[in-house]
Amino acid sequence: xxxxxxxxxxxxxxxxxxxxxxxxxxxxxxxxxxxxxxxxxxxxxxxxxxxxxxxxxxxxxxxxxxxxxxxxxxxxxxxxxxxxxxxxxxxxxxxxxxxxxxxxxxxxxxxxxxxxxxxxxxxxxxxxxxxxxxxxxxxxxxxxxxxxxxxxxxxxxxxxxxxxxxxxxxxxxxxxxxxxxxxxxxxxxxxxxxxx
Amino acid sequence: xxxxxxxxxxxxxxxxxxxxxxxxxxxxxxxxxxxxxxxxxxxxxxxxxxxxxxxxxxxxxxxxxxxxxxxxxxxxxxxxxxxxxxxxxxxxxxxxxxxxxxxxxxxxxxxxxxxxxxxxxxxxxxxxxxxxxxxxxxxxxxxxxxxxxxxxxxxxxxxxxxxxxxxxxxxxxxxxxxxxxxxxxxxxxxxxxxxxxxxxxxxxxxxxxxxxxxxxxxxxxxxxxxxxxxxxxxxxxxxxxxxxxxxxxxxxxxxxxxxxxxxxxxxxxxxxxxxxxxxxxxxxxxxxxxxxxxxxxxxxxxxxxxxxxxxxxxxxxxxxxxxxxxxxxxxxxxxxxxxxxxxxxxxxxxxxxxxxxxxxxxxxxxxxxxxxxxxxxxxxxxxxxxxxxxxxxxxxxxxxxxxxxxxxxxxxxxxxxxxxxxxxxxxxxxxxxxxxxxxxx
Numbered sequence: 001x002x003x004x005x006x007x008x009x010x011x012x013x014x015x016x017x018x019x020x021x022x023x024x025x026x027x028x029x030x031x032x033x034x035x036x037x038x039x040x041x042x043x044x045x046x047x048x049x050x051x052x053x054x055x056x057x058x059x060x061x062x063x064x065x066x067x068x069x070x071x072x073x074x075x076x077x078x079x080x081x082x083x084x085x086x087x088x089x090x091x092x093x094x095x096x097x098x099x100x101x102x103x104x105x106x107x108x109x110x111x112x113x114x115x116x117x118x119x120x121x122x123x124x125x126x127x128x129x130x131x132x133x134x135x136x137x138x139x140x141x142x143x144x145x146x147x148x149x150x151x152x153x154x155x156x157x158x159x160x161x162x163x164x165x166x167x168x169x170x171x172x173x174x175x176x177x178x179x180x181x182x183x184x185x186x187x188x189x190x191x192x193x194x195x196x
Numbered sequence: 197x198x199x200x201x202x203x204x205x206x207x208x209x210x211x212x213x214x215x216x217x218x219x220x221x222x223x224x225x226x227x228x229x230x231x232x233x234x235x236x237x238x239x240x241x242x243x244x245x246x247x248x249x250x251x252x253x254x255x256x257x258x259x260x261x262x263x264x265x266x267x268x269x270x271x272x273x274x275x276x277x278x279x280x281x282x283x284x285x286x287x288x289x290x291x292x293x294x295x296x297x298x299x300x301x302x303x304x305x306x307x308x309x310x311x312x313x314x315x316x317x318x319x320x321x322x323x324x325x326x327x328x329x330x331x332x333x334x335x336x337x338x339x340x341x342x343x344x345x346x347x348x349x350x351x352x353x354x355x356x357x358x359x360x361x362x363x364x365x366x367x368x369x370x371x372x373x374x375x376x377x378x379x380x381x382x383x384x385x386x387x388x389x390x391x392x393x394x395x396x397x398x399x400x401x402x403x404x405x406x407x408x409x410x411x412x413x414x415x416x417x418x419x420x421x422x423x424x425x426x427x428x429x430x431x432x433x434x435x436x437x438x439x440x441x442x443x444x445x446x447x448x449x450x451x452x453x454x455x456x457x458x459x460x461x462x463x464x465x466x467x468x469x470x471x472x473x474x475x476x477x478x479x480x481x482x483x484x485x486x487x488x489x490x491x492x493x494x495x496x497x498x499x500x501x502x503x504x505x506x507x508x509x510x511x512x513x514x515x516x517x518x519x520x521x522x523x524x525x526x527x528x529x530x531x532x533x534x535x536x537x538x539x540x541x542x543x544x545x546x547x548x549x550x551x552x553x554x555x556x557x558x559x560x561x562x563x564x565x566x567x568x569x570x571x572x573x574x575x576x577x578x579x580x581x582x583x584x585x586x587x588x589x590x591x592x593x594x595x596x597x598x599x600x601x602x603x604x605x606x607x608x609x610x611x612x613x614x615x616x617x618x619x620x621x622x623x624x625x626x627x628x629x630x631x632x633x634x635x636x637x
Contacts, residue, residue, distance in 0.1 A: 007486060012433055017484030022556070080396040088556045090396040091544040091563050097483040106432050107568055113425035114579075115571035152578075188539055190401040193571045 003072060010072045010098035017097050022088055025075070025177065029084050031132065032142055032163045032179075039131035047131045047141040050166065050173055055124050058195050063105040066195070071167055071174040076101050078180040078196055093185070093192055104195075113193070120151040120194040126162070137168035138176075149194050158196060159183045214629040223595035225625060227584045230405040230592070236535035238632060243518050244270030244532070245347070247631040248365050248458070249358040251520035252276055252286065254393040254527060254543070256355060262305045262320060268531060269347065269359060273297055276350075276357065277320040280307065286347030286359045287322040293342075322346050354383050355391060356520070374608045375460040378514045382522055385510060390548030393527055395559060398542040398566045402574040404581035406518075406532035409540055410624065412573055413515040413523070414461045416446060416453060416615025417596060422576050426569045430480050441468040446616045447602075453620060455611040459517025459627030461620045466511045473501035475508040482507075482560035488553060496551075506550060507557040517624050524565065525558055536581050540574070542566055594621035 007015035039047075050069075057066040070076070078093035079085055087095055096104055107113055124147040132140040141164040149156045165177040180196040219226035229235055244250050253265050253276055264277040266289060273289035275298070289297045291311040298309040298318065308325060310317040315328040322344035330337065347359040351368040353376065358368055369376065383389050402408075412418065420427070441449070450467035469475060476489075493500045509524025521528040531539040544562045546555040584592075597603070597617030606612050613619050 013486055014481065014483050015486040018487045019553070021484070080398065085396065087559065088552065089394075089546060089559065091398070091559050091566075092396075093398070093563075094567065095483060095560060095563055099481060100483060103429050103432060103568070107425055107429040110425045110428045112428055113568075113572055114422070115575040117575070186396065186399070188399045188401045190403065191571055191574065192400075193567075 008072075011102040012099060014097050014099050016073050021073075025087070028134075028140070028165055028177070029163070029179065031134070031140060033083075036130060036132040036140075039133070043131045043133055043139060044129065046173060047139065047164075047166070048129050050175075051126050051129065051141065051143055051162070051164070054175070055126055059122050059124060061119065063108055063195065067101060067105055069175050070098065070101065070178075071169065071176045072098055074098055074101065074175060075177045076104075076180075077177060078182065078185070080186050082181075082185055084179065084181070093182075094180075108193075108195075115191050115193045116151075118152060120149050122147055122149045122194055124148070128161075134165075139166045139173070140164070141166060145196075147194070147196060151191070151194075154190075156190075158194075160185070160196075214633060216629045216632055220625045220629055222622065223598055224591040224593050225621070227587075227590055227592060230407060230581065231535060231584050233535045236405075236532070240270035240532060242634075243628060243631045245272070245359060245361050246270075247360075247362050249351075249360045249368055249371050250518065251516060251529060252350070252357045252359050254355050254391070255284075255352055255357060256392040256394055257303070258284070259394075260305065262307050263303070264299065264306055264320060265303050266299055266301065270532070274347065274359075275299055275309070275320075276359075277306075279319075279321050284350050284352065284357060285321050286350045287318070287320075287344040288347075290345065291316055292318075292324060292344055293327075298344075316342075318344050354379065354389070371458055372516070373458060373460070374454075374456045374610045375458075375462070375514065375516055377608070378454075378456070378462050378512060379522070382510050382512065382514065385506060386547035387549035392546045392548070393543045395544035395546050395562075397544065400540045400542065400566065400570060400574065401533075401538065402540070402577050403537055404574075404577040405535060406530050406538040408577040408580055409521075409530050409538060410515065410518065411621055412577070413513060413521045413528075414453060414463060414620030414624075415618070416451065416463055417618070418573070418576075420446065422573050423569050425572055426565075429568060433481075441465075447614050449615075451615045452612050453615045453617065454606065455613070455619060455623045457609070459515075459624035461515050461623060463513040463615050464511075465513070469511060471501075473504060475511060476501070476504035479508045479561060480564055482557060482564065484557070484560065488557055491553065492551075503550060503554055506547065507554055508561055515620070515624075517627055525562055538577075540570075542570075594618040594625075 003016050007013035054069055076094055076096040080092055081090050108116055124145055126143050126145050128144040130142050134140050142161060144161045147158040160182040163179040164175055166173040167176045250269060253267060257265055258278050261278055261280050261282050264275050267274055275287050275289045277285045289299055291298055293314055293316050296311055296313040298311050306320060308317055308319050317326045319325055324339045324342045348361050348363050350359045353368055353372060383391055451465050453461060453463045455461050492503050496503055514522040519530040525545050527543040529541045531541060533539055597613060597619050602617055603611050603613045
């Protein structure tokens with residue numbers, strides 16, 4: 001996606017989230033519900049490596065490094081509607097472009113977010129990784145997750161599946177969209193301020 | 197406060213003789229009202245529908261004939277239905293036979309409900325229409341005596357549906373009183389007054405008593421402290437946004453709160469704002485904000501500021517006792533689950549009569565405070581609940597504003613005061629005592 005020079009710093013500006021962005025999000029999201037051909041070993045290896053690295057950065061609380069995994073036009077998306085729904089007419093637990101995601105990391109690190117005092121300890125297991133080589137510079141990755149969280153004397157478990165859209169940036173892959181599909185996304189949750 | 201009859205002062209006489217008057221004092225309330233399961237059990241019967249009105253749902257959640265919603269009135273499972281003519285009915289989701297719930301889905305359309313346990317079938321208005329093998333009942337079995345237990349009265353005010361089990365309760369309009377004018381403002385922000393509650397909901401839970409949420413809803417004292425993380429984040433890119441005005445001269449600033457009788461109250465943040473476009477200008481930036489604003493200003497030059505403001509909250513916090521909180525553009529429902537566990541359901545709204553992109557931007561705005569503001573409040577509610585375990589430290593204070601002379605009576609009988617006055621609590625506890633009168637159930 002071409003981002004205008006004036007708005008190039010997407011941690012401060014959000015000119016690029018427009019009608020076309022939502023339309024593409026919907027088109028790509030639908031592909032995650034389809035059956036995919038078996039992935040090649042290289043693509044599967046690269047995807048698994050990235051997911052493992054991302055998981056470690058979150059679980060170690062290295063959120064600034066986590067942020068660096070995302071592209072400038074990224075989206076961290078935790079829908080409320082099971083299956084994703086329509087973000088044009090429905091709210092999400094998180095619908096973070098780069099600016100809001102930067103805010104989220106900043107917020108977590110203020111030391112003043114009482115919902116994160118004490119901070120969540122998390123550890124996640126990711127499996128059932130599947131990859132679609134969508135285009136030369138783009139891959140879709142779906143995986144299942146179990147996130148264990150301990151905070152303020154309470155241990156909780158979150159389960160669901162991730163839908164990652166990856167884009168090539170030089171030699172590396174960046175996360176363009178991370179959609180977190182919680183099994184019980186529309187149900188009762190206490191303090192959903194952990195990074196999923 | 198002047199000695200004059202007002203919506204807020206009317207219940208004062210009841211306080212003197214209430215059997216709760218040793219636990220609800222003028223300036224403080226006893227911890228057991230937040231910790232005692234026996235008191236909670238009474239509240240969930242008396243305060244939540246037994247004596248007076250309680251909010252149930254919004255009409256847009258029941259969009260067509262034979263729509264139904266499964267919800268709770270207090271802890272009672274309830275089906276709110278429309279019949280084939282579109283009329284509203286409240287019937288308990290409890291089979292007249294052996295008590296099983298009839299309907300286990302959250303919403304849908306159905307002309308009738310068949311109990312999954314023994315197959316008794318009821319119309320969506322509650323009448324029993326059939327039982328399997330009726331020959332097993334005697335000749336005098338009268339189906340008309342075994343309908344579903346109905347909510348005595350169901351009524352709505354401009355889409356907001358309330359119910360009560362008390363035939364003698366005052367009319368809904370009388371009970372809402374001056375709150376109707378504030379609801380009107382909130383509804384009529386939408387061109388044509390059409391509000392739709394069909395945009396998903398955050399079902400946020402906390403381990404604390406339900407009244408901690410109600411206490412907070414009318415509290416203009418806490419934002420500068422409880423929301424420090426949000427305020428600091430909002431300053432990340434320079435100028436202060438969002439609720440930073442709560443941190444400046446909170447006692448004598450331009451914002452006011454109003455006691456509306458029957459435990460209802462409202463905080464009016466609008467005096468902290470300027471003219472059209474100022475709600476939008478003060479809102480923390482949402483995804484897509486810059487392109488959207490450019491489009492709205494070029495395509496709707498005459499009413500751009502109005503459309504932009506509609507993407508942002510109403511700047512009133514209206515609390516309708518005991519369980520309806522209008523905050524921003526959201527309809528929040530307080531759903532007690534146990535004495536120390538509560539669900540706060542934040543229903544997102546869209547409106548009619550505006551470009552689709554305005555409603556999309558409303559979604560992005562309505563994600564902001566629930567993500568970065570509300571969780572810190574709820575963490576504090578939970579820590580209050582923990583603190584209240586100190587049995588020897590018996591009282592919760594609500595004395596801020598006493599002896600200040602801040603309060604004055606308005607023309608419609610409301611009491612106006614500073615947003616940092618804890619009158620909101622003193623006020624609703626009078627209604628709480630009125631509803632909790634009588635012997636324990």
